[in-house]
Amino acid sequence: MTTEAFAAACLAPFVLPICLYVAFTDLKQMRITNQAVTALVVVFAIGGLILYPFPDYLWRWLHLVVVLVVGIVLNMGGALGAGDAKFMAAAAPFVALADIGLASWLLAGTAVSGFIAHRIARGTRLRELAPGWESWTAGKRFPMGFPLGATLAAYLLITAFRPV
Numbered sequence: 001m002t003t004e005a006f007a008a009a010c011l012a013p014f015v016l017p018i019c020l021y022v023a024f025t026d027l028k029q030m031r032i033t034n035q036a037v038t039a040l041v042v043v044f045a046i047g048g049l050i051l052y053p054f055p056d057y058l059w060r061w062l063h064l065v066v067v068l069v070v071g072i073v074l075n076m077g078g079a080l081g082a083g084d085a086k087f088m089a090a091a092a093p094f095v096a097l098a099d100i101g102l103a104s105w106l107l108a109g110t111a112v113s114g115f116i117a118h119r120i121a122r123g124t125r126l127r128e129l130a131p132g133w134e135s136w137t138a139g140k141r142f143p144m145g146f147p148l149g150a151t152l153a154a155y156l157l158i159t160a161f162r163p164v
Contacts (some may be wrong), residue, residue, distance in 0.1 A: 001164070004096050007051040008159035009093065014043045015156055019149035022087060026145025027118075030134040032083030040090040048093060063092035084144045091152045100160065106154050110147035118142065 001009075014124050022036050042066075050056050073086025095103045118135065121127055135143045 003052065004099075005160055005162060005164075007048070008094075008156045009161075010051055011043065011047045012153075012156040012160055014047065015040065015094065016153050021149075022145045023143075023149035024127040024144035026040055026083070026149075026162040027135045028130070028133045030138055030141065030143055032081075032087050032145045032148075033087070037083070037086045037090045040087070044090075044093045050069065053128070060093035063097070064089050081144065084138065084148060087145060089150050091145075091148070094152060095155060096159075099155070102158070103151065103155050106158075107147065107151045110150040110154065111144070114147040114150065 018036055018040050022032050025036070026032050044060070048060060052060065068085065068089035071080060071088050074080040075082050075085045122136050127133070130136075135141075
């Protein structure tokens with residue numbers, strides 16, 4: 001088992017509940033809470049320090065900074081919500097630089113499938129299963145926390161079980 005796979009397997013039990021919480025709160029309230037973002041950063045700060053070689057651990061903090069800057073620019077342009085930008089930045093250190101392609105494909109797939117599933121549910125009686133969710137009446141806005149959480153969860157699980 002590689003260091004990356006071992007780290008993903010160890011971090012997943014802590015990260016997956018945060019991903020589920022982010023998806024749920026964004027669907028229900030159209031917001032990603034600062035507490036969820038902070039929890040994700042704390043998990044990496046502690047878990048990453050234990051699981052990654054120290055130079056790699058330090059470089060991964062740069063992932064957070066770069067993604068946060070890009071997210072802020074996208075937010076200023078109206079392309080992305082502030083919570084989405086913060087969550088993406090907090091999730092960035094969990095993704096190995098060599099796996100950016102995989103993470104990008106996962107995000108594309110979860111965004112498209114999540115959008116389609118959300119729009120189908122919103123337009124049918126399925127929405128009655130979750131009455132009062134703000135995302136049902138958010139117009140063109142889409143709760144990106146749903147696919148963002150799914151992307152990070154899927155990435156960690158794929159990485160943990162990826163054959164060497």
